[in-house]
Amino acid sequence: MALIAILPGDGIGPEVTAQARRVLEALDLGVSFEEAPVGGAAYHAAGHPLPSETLDLAKRADAILFGAVGDPACDTLDRHLRPEQAILGLRKELGFWANLRPAKMMPGMEDASTLRPEIARAIDMVIVRELVGDVYFGEKGRRETADGRREGHDLMSYAEDEVRRIAVVGFEMAQRRRKSLISVDKANVLETSQLWRDVVNELAPDYPEVALQHMYVDNAAMQMVRNPGQFDVVITGNLFGDILSDQASMCVGSIGLLPSASLRAWAGDNGLYEPIHGSAPDIAGQGKANPCAAILSAAMLLRHSLDNEDAALKIEAAVAGALAGGVRTPDMGGADSTSQMGDAILAAL
């Protein structure tokens, strides 16, 4: 029996993962669930944002449904004890190197975007972000120079195999979609980007149907405002991906609707699934959170880790159905509660 680890985390994390669990349970998939604390919740309970029991559960599981981490009460802690370290730790420890972030305008949701409706309507992209390399995990530190000044440094680096595996994901995905791949880098300045570009170019002949384009990251940030509809599949490094995927999500507007997956294999392996929104401590515990992103993350979990495309499509259709039926949580300008949205999605299953 497949085991799904549920790591609810902080703020609205527990509320939204609870709804996602309800949906998974309703599908009667014959899976089991186990929960463990993570982030600020784990720090308060066990003195560490990623306790070893939680990490063990994540490793044992077939898939991980993650809520959100982030807790203002932890702001003054040493960086290594802060809630966000839990998600970095899970990525690194479990080797989840590919982050998939679909950003798609749902029909009728254009009002949520600050972009003009005709611009927003065309958004339908997937950002494929490398997740365990780059400046995130390179050697970092602080030193004092000979003349007593403080200096901080972080090493940015990529090896060709790290780039190749993420590029393959991008090409494969483009092949199944609109056959356009945009690789984002800063090759006019960075040596890592130059290597990135070389490796991506070396793969291109294997995918003759895919139109490959390279774009500098500053231009990509512009183009995502000017004409986000031009993007189909985007591949990029950890740091640029962090920035661009959040920007793309905000272009869609309803960040309460957007799921993500962090994988180490395209299918049939453990992965971590989480809404792209944060822990939103200001509305935690009030039943105001939108559970759609968590529920759609559960759909990605079924698709990628449990190889159950049918169930994934069922969930996605149910979410679309509930939205088409007019159910709206406060983030979408409505007054329905977290569980009312859950109810509507369950009813539409």
Add this chain to the structure above:
Amino acid sequence: MALIAILPGDGIGPEVTAQARRVLEALDLGVSFEEAPVGGAAYHAAGHPLPSETLDLAKRADAILFGAVGDPACDTLDRHLRPEQAILGLRKELGFWANLRPAKMMPGMEDASTLRPEIARAIDMVIVRELVGDVYFGEKGRRETADGRREGHDLMSYAEDEVRRIAVVGFEMAQRRRKSLISVDKANVLETSQLWRDVVNELAPDYPEVALQHMYVDNAAMQMVRNPGQFDVVITGNLFGDILSDQASMCVGSIGLLPSASLRAWAGDNGLYEPIHGSAPDIAGQGKANPCAAILSAAMLLRHSLDNEDAALKIEAAVAGALAGGVRTPDMGGADSTSQMGDAILAAL
């Protein structure tokens, strides 16, 4: 007599700097001009994007008016010979460490933005980007690992004095504007950002009237789409500034209107002034380019390097006047030519 170096560069650079020069000449400031090639134009003429004569002129000058660099014919050259290296070289050689990028919606220009008019209308920020540190100029290279894999690296680093001087510019500018300063970093991941944040915090007590806020770069990229009007003055490092300043410009929409300054002192010293748009090779030589950004860059030049605020304001008013009079180059949906826009601005002086 003050010497203004004009480095027209590639593509539309010569056309737009020619109009800016006309405006400067019309003001009868008693300055002299000297021109030199840069970028692709210099590569074709002298084999290097930043020939020593050009660099010498830049060093001798009291201020530099720069057009744009970028030339598709140079795409296959080694990175160190490409046109963009000229601008990096000038920044580094002349020590221009502070890049000021105002992004302001001009009245009546909301249509140019892809953001909804009510969102776009509120944009009025200055991005202050550090320009000679960060991963741009750290040690970089490629090596082969023991098992024969290619690996690329770039060292990101900041020293406290580099951060302090840019933060001071930010605080001073916020003090003169709406008294809000947002410092953008990635302190939850990067040691350089942690140092950045510490140094900025240390300065805060010197500016009790300025409200200081720290924002992660991924969140900043989101907020610039969600509510760009919340930004007054933004300080950030070289890499994040590259991305965010382009994003902010595109939020305004009319990138043909936006100037920039690269400085090493707030006033009374040499600086480099350039439109934020690129060389736009596709429309070069056709009289279609919008010279407003170059002309507004000349205004910044007068303000910062020649200490002539009056003349700067005069130019800014003339540009606003020409636009209010309905003159529009093709980038703004009109049919007026580069020189017609120049004429209108001269007439409004």
